[in-house]
Amino acid sequence: MLSYFTIDCVIVTFHEGDLKVLLTERNEYPYKDWWSIPGFFVEKGEEMEDAVKRITYEMTGLKDIYMEQLAAFAGVKRHPEGRILTVAYMAFVRYENVKNKVKPITNYMRQAKWFAMADLPELAFDHTDILMLAMKKLKANLSYTLTPYELLPEKFTLTQLQQVYESILGITLDKRNFRKKMVNLGYLKELDECQTGVSYRAARLYKVDRKKFLKLFS
Amino acid sequence: MLSYFTIDCVIVTFHEGDLKVLLTERNEYPYKDWWSIPGFFVEKGEEMEDAVKRITYEMTGLKDIYMEQLAAFAGVKRHPEGRILTVAYMAFVRYENVKNKVKPITNYMRQAKWFAMADLPELAFDHTDILMLAMKKLKANLSYTLTPYELLPEKFTLTQLQQVYESILGITLDKRNFRKKMVNLGYLKELDECQTGVSYRAARLYKVDRKKFLKLFS
DNA sequence: AATATAGTGTGTATTTTTTACACTAATAAA
DNA sequence: TTTATTAGTGTAAAAAATACACACTATATT
Secondary structure (H helix, E strand, O other), rough: OEEEEEEEEEEEEEEOEEEEEEEEEEOOOOOOOOOOOOOEEEEOOHHHHHHHHHHHHHHHHHOOOEEEEEEEEEOOOOOOOOOOEEEEEEEEEHHHHHOOOOOOOOOOOEEEEEEEOOOOEEEEEEOOHHHHHHHHHHHHHHHHOOOHHHHHHOOHHHHHHHHHHHHHOOOOOOHHHHHHHHHHOOOOOEEEEEEEOOOOOOOOOEEEEEHHHHHHHH | EEEEEEEEEEEEEEEEEEEEEEEEEEEEOOOOOEEEEEEEEEEOOOOOOHHHHHHHHHOOOOOOOEEEEEEEEOOOOOOOOOOOOEEEEEEEOOHHHHOOOOOOOOOOOEEEEEEEEEOOOOOOOOOOOHHHHHHHHHHHHHHHHHHHHHOOOOEEEEHHHHHHHHHHOOOOOHHHHHHHHHHHHOOOEEEEEEOOOOOOOOOEEEEEEEHHHHHHHO
16 A cells, blocks of 8 residues: 655666666665665655656766666565565666766765676665666667667767677677668768777767657657 | 555457457546546555456456556656556456456446547546557567467467457558468467358467467567 | 358569678878 | 778678469358
8 A cells, every 4th residue: 555665776878898887885784785776765745757867866977867767666575674666767878977976975875886787796685687677678679769879979989889789789790781770770960070089090970860760760 | 755556457458350448437536437547556565466466357357367567657746645656567368258247346436348449538647648658568569479369369360360460550461461471480370270150261270389489589 | 053242361573671791991009 | 111900881692571462262141
């Protein structure tokens, strides 16, 4: 009838060829010293989405992040003190914007750290399930969502885009076929700019045309 | 922090070429006399899935139905008396098994009725949003879920299967291409039986081979 | 017995999409 | 100028999707 109500947020980024997720080390019973997905209670009168924004802001310093609801988890045994219903979200952030801002903010958590998706610690509660579901959804919807472009800088190279696809799908893709296909979709804008600061041939930069994207997929 | 906690369930079936949803007429404030998706409070210590089973059993007389979680809806304004968090589910039932069992069970609802998806009344609360989301998900995942086979009798004709696809997708499909494709997928078992009781050439019956299906999509 | 009715069941050609595959061009650093 | 490193490109083959129309079968009706 009445239940405690929290949100948990899988905060995902992409850095150095790896998909990464932000985890917090708990400093409190239960699962003290375990890593977990950041989450908080939703305040009375607070919208869920605002609670997610609150968390992502506190964890990364970013506002206006892109988020999606994942699912509700409400097993009566997920917390030893009784049911705590959590609505899990996924949020996507650009690593360049966030990298040095991660800090612990409450005394519930000792530290926060980015973990490569392929190298995760054991997680508190049912957070491993939540994370697996997040990855599954990310994978399944990849080609008709804007998530790759939420993970990359606004201007990106096709190689970076391919790396995002590869790390989400967990497979390698053929360079020529990937480029042909992405360019043919028609929602990428080729810019007159190139990468800078690389010690080899600089790659062409692209932007996503969100209007064209939405026209294509809605 | 604490919230009321309900589940709502979009119960879907297929009958006479139409996708149908079971709605209940409310007999209580708020939205008295409005149609709504069936839902109840989740009891203390009760698992969400059991609450859904409870509803679908009370509404249709069926146990062991197939269900999927849709999303949580928790807007602070969705109920005039304050936040009531609901986790929405979708459930799929075979019309042949259920048709005469629909009845009102509580004094909260005056009657229950099947509505064709294309001809819905205005709904209470945010139930129209819930229903639209259900349809969207159903459509998006159609070709890699077993939902069509949860809506049809165990033995079905290819024409019936095509009708399910057409009414979910909202488009008409080419008969020859549809058959070719479904049969080529390899998870349909052609039976040695045909339809009975029709006043024209009886169609071949098929079953789905769930093992082969799962091998294909997992 | 003949006919009407209603849905079943089938093939082929065309287009589109996907896949497989390897070398040259450009740039910065040494 | 040489080396190292990544960018950028085309074509052929296979697979999948699409477009399209008619003869067959079973029953009901007269």
